[in-house]
Amino acid sequence: MTDREQPVLPPQDAPANPYRREFLWVLGGVGAAVGAGLAGWGALELMVPPGTADQWHKSVCRFCGTGCTIRVGLRDGQIVDIRGHESGHNRGVICVKGSMLRELPRIEGRLTRPMIRKGGKLVEAGWDEALDLVAARFGEIRDAHGPDALAFYGSGQLFTEESYTANKLFKAGLRTNNVDGNPRLCMASAAAGYVSVYGKDEPPGSYEDIDHADVLLLFGANPYECHPPLWERIQRRRAADPRVYTICVDPRLSPTAKRCDLHLPVVPGTDLLLLNAMARVMVEDGLVNRAFVDRHVRFARDGHTVGFDEFAAFLADYTPPAVAGRLGIGADVIRHVAHRFARAGAAMSLWTMGANQRTQGTALNIMLNALHLLTGQIGRPGATPFSITGQPNACGGVRDTGALAHALPGGRQVTNEAHRREVEKLWGVPEGTISPRPGYHAVELFRALEDGRVKGALILCTNPAQSMPDCDRYAAAMDKAFTVVSEIVADSETAKTASVLLPAALWCEKQGVLGQGERRYQLVDKLIDPPGEARPDLWILTQLAERLGLGQLIKARTPQEVWDEWRHMSAHSVYNFEGMTYERLRALPGLQWPCPTEDHPGTVRRYVEGDDPFVSKGAGIEFYGQKDKRAVITLCPYVPSPEQPGEDYPLYLTTGRVLEQWHTGTMTGRIAELGGAAGPARFMVSPADAAARGVSSGDMVEFSSRFGSVRGRAVTDPDLRPGLVFAAFYDARLLVNRVVADHVDPVSKEPEFKLTAVQFRKIRD
Ligand code: SF4
Secondary structure (H helix, E strand, C coil): CCCCCCCCCCCCCCCCCHHHHHHHHHHCCCCHHHHCCCCCHHHHHCCCCCCCCCEEEEEECCCCCCCCEEEEEEECCEEEEEEECCCCCCCCCCCHHHHCHHHHHHCCCECCCCEEEECCEEEECCHHHHHHHHHHHHHHHHHHHCHHHEEEEECCCCCHHHHHHHHHHHHHHCCCCCEEECHHHHCHHHHHHHHHHHCCCCCCCCHHHHHCCCEEEEECCCHHHHCHHHHHHHHHHHHHCCCCEEEEECCCCCHHHHHCCEEECCCCCCHHHHHHHHHHHHHHCCCCCHHHHHHHEEEEECCEEECHHHHHHHHHHHCHHHHHHHHCCCHHHHHHHHHHHHHCCCEEEEECHHHHCCCCHHHHHHHHHHHHHHHCCCCECCEEEEECCCCCCHHHHHHCCCCCCCEEHHHEECCCHHHHHHHHHHHCCCCCCCCCCCCCCHHHHHHHHHHCCCCEEEEECCCHHHHCCCHHHHHHHHHHCEEEEEECECCCCCHHHCCEEEEECCHHHCCEEEEECCCEEEEECCCCCCCCCCECHHHHHHHHHHHCCCCCCCCCCCHHHHHHHHHHHHCCCCCCCCCCCHHHHHHCCCEECCCCCCCCCCCCCCCECCCCCCCCCCCCECCCCCCCCCEEEECCCCCCCCCCCCCCCCEEEEEECCCCCCCCCCCHHHCHHHHHHHCCCCEEECHHHHHHCCCCCCCEEEEEECCCEEEEEEEECCCCCCCEEEEECCCCCCCHHHCCCCCECCCCCCECCCCEEEEEEECCC
């Protein structure tokens, strides 16, 4: 690693160009006109200067998990315009990040040649030299220390074909289950919740349910900034029916919370008390749909089935008066919310990282699903639980292909012998090839790099040196090991740690399928050439397989060959998308699985007869992922977070995103309009907390936690409650994750990014 000293931040307490930011916010559809339903995004998009495209191609935005369908305008082999595609689920709406996609291939600092670290410095090399070196070192490590000394760390931004191939190469070829990726940091609790409740991952409903819901519970989600087309869809729904009621649960008065009908500013970390208390009210006030529950639901405690009465008795500790003080929400408000939800014609809950990135993330996910099951608010238009996703292919590429340390393709588990046998047969490898031991989940994988259990790692399409909690510790761990990093730029925090750095093609420079949060797969076609010698990650993987002597295992070499292999394999599971050929995906704005045949229209509502092809005739609703076809509600006691504010660290830090930047800013931070609009990252603090420390808005401060410290500018935000600090993690000049705790959920192993006890003090500028 070359340098992790923190650069000096420029003085600022406002974006460099306020007008530009204002323009982008309006363009992004978050302005007052759209908010009031007086105008639509289509009208606002007219503000974008017309491009000069002479060809248009359907594609998909490669940023967030909303998965917007777009039109890409080309001229002279260059991308010159981006528009929302009217046929997509996003109905032509895109946000500011999507509208600036045309600049992405041209960002400054693109990596164009492989590089090898020699004498502490990265120097240019040829592809053969770099790949031969990687194969030789991986072979040596495997021979000397066993297969579990190797690891793959992937991304919810790789194409499905790439994640599928990496998973197969490492689990069946190199014979290690050390395959994990950044979806562990954002989606693992959602996946664990769905698997616990329904036996299978991925949401039952669709974005379309927003159009039918009359109560929308936004729980730990900020779609106004993070998933703007979904927020716009909610706004349209509200405009169409003024009786629609929106509730936002968030410790922070986020831009979304400000615009909802009711904001519940719960004390950070206590929101499982709210969900259990809502369940308690439902039981106590006769709001439970007993007919639905008796037919479709089972209750469990510590892995054993229990009756409804035991569930009801468990909730006795969670009466509204008993939890109101800890939650910071009045008992009457808890009752009100439980009644509004249960009595709705159709209630939809939408949640994201506020529920997932928690040490009780799995429990929160179970209980969000449970509220729907208790009240029968599921399986009808508008009635559904829905976990919004953060990356464009965390669902399709990683969760569905099983590219995680505990998983195998199609919802199978490495610890299940029958599942291993099935996958070995489908992959054509001898019985016993796949290890029965789960690999290292993300945090453990980086700890294994630190202590030498893992000595060589392939890291594709992600930036863990910035995105991991306690990131300095894990950057140092990467520095120590033999790390092979494929990147689009040479100076990301992770690229700086690489032993071998490989130039990657991105988005329309290659071909592949993205699977977003509503089980929808969409095809990205190659439209332009990558710069210099940059190559698709699939090419890198197949070349590596060949050099490792695993060419016979990784026979599919082109994206379509891989897709067809995976598509046919999916037919042996309830994740069946056999009917989704490249031709259909090219012609349509995506398809939702299950989709078993080439004439199947896809499945909007899962587990519902007439829509989902796996539901038995006459069943109506059937949760077929569970053996007895009943959804399981596990009793989830509230356990406080290990991060509790105290004398040394009296404040809570919570992290998140802003509208104009995405993830670690490797891409959006280099697009001038977006970078300029967001400005440098800063810590947002309450005026009271700033005043108590003699800090004025814009002052330099040092934040510290039990995990580390970081210097940056503090800006006061009157919307923040005292005791709460907010920071976004998009800016490498303010490595917020240096101070973030790396505690993980015991089931999902997802880190608790949302809560770290911190302190700050003024320092000299
Ligand atoms: S960043 Fe997300 S919301 Fe914005 S256009 Fe892309 S997919 Fe859509």
